[in-house]
Amino acid sequence: MNKKLYGGILGTIGFLLSPLSWWNDLVINFPIAYISACAVNLIYKGAFLGAFIISYWITNVLGFVLLQKGLEKALKDGREKKKYSWKNFLRDAILSLAYSLLIVMLVKLGIIKPIM
Numbered sequence: 001m002n003k004k005l006y007g008g009i010l011g012t013i014g015f016l017l018s019p020l021s022w023w024n025d026l027v028i029n030f031p032i033a034y035i036s037a038c039a040v041n042l043i044y045k046g047a048f049l050g051a052f053i054i055s056y057w058i059t060n061v062l063g064f065v066l067l068q069k070g071l072e073k074a075l076k077d078g079r080e081k082k083k084y085s086w087k088n089f090l091r092d093a094i095l096s097l098a099y100s101l102l103i104v105m106l107v108k109l110g111i112i113k114p115i116m
């Protein structure tokens with residue numbers, strides 16, 4: 001039972017970080033990436049945009065990894081798992097690229113700026 005609970009928690013965190021839901025980028029990944037980029041920009045002036053993009057992608061990849069590991073632990077009793085298809089991957093990659101372009105646009109237009 002503990003493995004199922006642990007797997008469920010990991011899977012939930014992974015889902016929240018992954019780009020599998022339309023709302024998580026604006027509510028979770030963008031703020032994490034923004035805070036990370038501001039921290040990097042305090043140390044390396046001018047690195048805000050690059051740090052923003054890299055942090056955003058790291059949250060997405062971490063989300064997929066945690067989701068997969070969590071589901072593996074939670075569903076380890078032999079039930080058949082739904083495969084993550086190339087079609088799903090392509091859709092998620094395109095959405096992530098679109099959000100990345102949105103980040104670049106908002107930073108270049110001065111709408112999103114580092115705190116300091």
